Amino acid sequence: MLVRRRELGDFLGRSVALKTALMDVLASAGLFRVPIIIEYDELKKLQLNAVTDPLTGLYNRRLFSETFEKEMNRAKRYGSPLGLVILDLHRFKEVNDKHGHPRGDEVLRAAAATLRKALRTSDFAFRIGGDEFALLLPQTDAAQALGLSRRIESVFAEAVQPLQLSISVTMDHGVATYPQDGEQPDQLFHVADDRLYRLKHSNHGRSSVVAPSGPAGGAAPEPTKTEAAPPTKPISIESRRAPEKPEAGLVAAATASAAGMATAGALAEAPRAYAVQRKAERVSMTGTNAYAVLGEQGNRRARVLDLGFGGVALEIETLEQLTDSFPAVLHVPILPPVRVSLKPVWSQKTTSGALRVGCSFVS
Numbered sequence: 243m244l245v246r247r248r249e250l251g252d253f254l255g256r257s258v259a260l261k262t263a264l265m266d267v268l269a270s271a272g273l274f275r276v277p278i279i280i281e282y283d284e285l286k287k288l289q290l291n292a293v294t295d296p297l298t299g300l301y302n303r304r305l306f307s308e309t310f311e312k313e314m315n316r317a318k319r320y321g322s323p324l325g326l327v328i329l330d331l332h333r334f335k336e337v338n339d340k341h342g343h344p345r346g347d348e349v350l351r352a353a354a355a356t357l358r359k360a361l362r363t364s365d366f367a368f369r370i371g372g373d374e375f376a377l378l379l380p381q382t383d384a385a386q387a388l389g390l391s392r393r394i395e396s397v398f399a400e401a402v403q404p405l406q407l408s409i410s411v412t413m414d415h416g417v418a419t420y421p422q423d424g425e426q427p428d429q430l431f432h433v434a435d436d437r438l439y440r441l442k443h444s445n446h447g448r449s450s451v452v453a454p455s456g457p458a459g460g461a462a463p464e465p466t467k468t469e470a471a472p473p474t475k476p477i478s479i480e481s482r483r484a485p486e487k488p489e490a491g492l493v494a495a496a497t498a499s500a501a502g503m504a505t506a507g508a509l510a511e512a513p514r515a516y517a518v519q520r521k522a523e524r525v526s527m528t529g530t531n532a533y534a535v536l537g538e539q540g541n542r543r544a545r546v547l548d549l550g551f552g553g554v555a556l557e558i559e560t561l562e563q564l565t566d567s568f569p570a571v572l573h574v575p576i577l578p579p580v581r582v583s584l585k586p587v588w589s590q591k592t593t594s595g596a597l598r599v600g601c602s603f604v605s
Contacts, residue, residue: 243267295369298354306368310427313378317420324420325379325387328434332412334373352401360394384419385525389576391415414442524550532574553602
């Protein structure tokens, strides 16, 4: 090509572009029939458009499948965990029906912006359907993926507030991790999708406590908190396993172990408010540096043993450190510091001689 460029330049008496020489060489050799030359930047733009969703700017489902396979192979090769999160928007269709598709597009862009803001540079976000999204989280275990998912839901709720929608749009999630939930991409996707569906059914499948609707449209009264727990063990939304102990059992054990303590009377009242079994197991903070700063002055600390939707378990020396209700700031992995109000509801001795105290979140 360089030789042909010099020859053409000498023949024409002027400088010849490399593209011209390239076309002349390939055309004269009969290597293509319809010669088309494209700039490198234009080629990269075409490649990006082929794997990108034009509305949100996220990667599309085609690249999701390719990336999922690559990251799964990488996780197997290095023995590292891989998190998969499937998300979708609850009541999104109602937004389109009532406010129009342009406003629905704004909701989708807000969701995409939320995902980009929450992820690390090593993570991947995809739009895999109309209002469905997927996250691939290399080197992320189940606890970290769950914490990130819940944070994304909170950030998204704030992101859609400026849109001033008359319909409350929320983001639901389903989480699966390699190798605990499967060793093939389709297995993980099925588990995450199933957990997403079950979480949606748990969060949105029932209306108010006064008159919830049953599956056939009739009234299906839901047991109140003071009623006995159902005979069948509830299945955890996150792990699809029954919890090891019902809340009532924990409270009963706490009452027995707290006999003789100054606060035993207060703890003994807990069964009345916590007679139903736990509906979702808590995320263990064992092995992390999670802790809580207790009280208004912030001069006391306690280890955070686990964290759930309704409360947190702390490790303290004595119950005298706690009051009936107290403020605390939780410092746990992934999440920013969270200020909460806690109420002790049960306690039991640990093998180290300290106390494990279960506290509920107080609004």
